Structures are given as structure tokens and as C-alpha cells.
Amino acid sequence: MAGASFNRFQDLMGTSIDCEFSLDLEFLGLHTEDLSELEAPVSEEEVWDVVRQLSHGKALGPDGFIAEFLQNCWTTVKGDFMAAFAKLFTMCGHGFQGLNQALLILLPKRPDAAALGVLPH
Structure with a gap:
């Protein structure tokens, strides 16, 4: 089941789609903004x-690390954080399989489950 989970989410996170069409807003007489900086890596x-601006004394997520930990240990953990942001920017899902594995829960639990699919809404 772990392999099926990895393949399912790898397909979702590991693909990029080129835009086939674009709008010429200037031709339409609409004001345009240069948003190219939004496509730059973090x-x-x-x-x-x-x-630095995180609220003190609060855990940011289920790992329990508070803001002061990140602020005081930034020189130690920044490489991991920046590597994660780089993977997200390039839409590369490889290497995330170890991140928060305990939070992945497959529902409903069925003994005959062989693959992951999209549940109907």
C-alpha cells in the first residue's frame, strides 16, 4: 500500500503542464501588471x-516545534527548509515520502484495497 500511495502522490506532485493559450490583455485594453517575480524561487x-516574524510560544504544526526553536536553530535547519522549498518550486515530489508519514490515513480501511483512487464527492 505504501508503494501505491507514493505512486499516486508522485503523479499529482511531479507533473507540470505547459500553458497552451494566453490572453493579450493590452490588446483588450486592460491594465497589465508584471507578475514575473511571482514565478521566482523563494x-x-x-x-x-x-x-523571524512567527508568534512566540506557538507550535506551527503537529511536530510540536515552536517558533523559538526555528529562530534559534535556523542556521542548522535552513538547509532542509530551503531544499524543501526548492523541491516544491520545481514540482518534484521525490524525497517527501519520509515527511509526516504518520499523517497519511487511508479511509475507508478495506482489507481488499489494492490501489488508490479518487473518491466520489
């Missing part, structure tokens, strides 16, 4: 600014 300075 910089270490941007991440550090966010980490």
Missing part, C-alpha cells in the same frame, strides 16, 4: 523574514 531571505 529566497532564503524571504523564508528567514517569515521565520
